[in-house]
Amino acid sequence: MNTVGELLRQWRHRRRLSQLDLAIAAEVSARHVSLVETGKSRPSVRMILRLADHLDVPLRERNHLLLAAGFAPRYPERPLDGDALAAAWEAVARVLRAHEPYPALVIDRGWNIVMANRALDPFLALAHPGLLEPPVNMVRLGLDPRGLAPHIVNLAEVRSLLRVRIARQLASAPDARLAVLYEEFLAGVHEEPVHQEVATPMIFRFDGREVRLFSTTTRFGTPADVTLDEIAIESYYPTDAESVAFFSSTSP
Template sequence: MHTVGELLRQWRHRRRLSQLDLAIAADVSARHVSLVETGRSRPSAEMVLRLAAQLDVPLRERNRLLLAAGFAPRFPERPLGADALSTARDAVARVLRAHEPYPALVIDRHWNIVLTNRAVGPFLADVAPELLRPPVNMLRLGLDPRGLAPWLVNLADVRSVLRARVGRQLAAAPDGRLTALYEELLAPAEGEEATAPPADSDVTITMTFRFDGRELRLFSTITTFGTPLDITLDEVAIESYYPADAETAAYFTDGGGAEGRAA
């Protein structure tokens, strides 16, 4: 089991900061940071949290740091359906509804779909039933041949974008389950070079679906909670999709998104 000093040093190296960089950011001495990392000084819970905040450590891992230092965890993890999260849940539901007629969904840190709005439904109509058994994973849904992959015109570009996103996520906070998903769905095959996401757009990279007899071009934005104190809220994100051209916008606003089926 790692000590709190060892864990803090790992996070500092991951963020590519020197002890002096971290000390300045946390308003402590570099000597104190060194003493904590080497185990010669036992930090208070407040000091652990101060250093963790400057290192942008996820709340789940801040609890781990506190436990390693001999303190109780500070951040609860409650289901999104819990009464304590009702205000946050209602806010998420309002965002999803307000985004209609365009698709939007909520994913957790492992890319499992937590909630969707009604515009997502038609895209799942021809997905294999086994991929829709909870928890429904967005990565598998998009890249599995039984999912949306056959209707993604630019599947290779989408895979490159997802590979880069998950790669950044793992670099920021390593996770065994997410690593397994990356290896299963995104890691380059033997002899294949990992290509960078395409850079041929002046604005953003789109996903192009062949859907309902036409091509729909969508780009996405990601919304997260700004100052969460609950692990669940810290780890969920709202993925909202927007039309990238007038034809795609018309498909949704004219009612096509409510009844369309992949073809």
């Protein structure tokens, strides 16, 4: 098991910072950073969290840093639909409902779908039932030949965009399960997205009709819970009148 100093050094290297860079940002001496990383000085909880903050370490990994130093985890991980996060659950559910008739969904750090609004149903209806067994994974749903892949007109662009996003995510905070997903669907992908529009759309074909969508991603601003830190709301918007009409015709 790595020591807290070794873990901090790994995060510093991942962020491409020198000991001096981190020391200046955290307002401590470079010598102290060096002593912590080499294990010659045992950092306090406050110092660990201070360094982690300037290294932009996710909350789950901050707990790992604390455990490695012999301290209790600071950030709880509670189910989104539990009593403790009831207000957050209702806020997210309200955002999803308000976005109808256009699709919106909540994904966790592994791109598993946690919640979705009713506008996603026509897309799910295109997938093989085996891909809809919980947890439904957004990447697998989109790129598996049994899923949405045959219905995505610009599949190469979509795959390339996902590769860039997930590669960036893995570089920021490694995750073994996400790495497996990347290797399964995205490793070796070299297509480059075409930047001809403000945002590269996803183009779906439904019964001869093309539906063009672009997406936005929303996260909680100041989470103090691992679950909230790791979820994101993906909201999709139509790019043209024909796509608007499609959702108007399919909305309940």
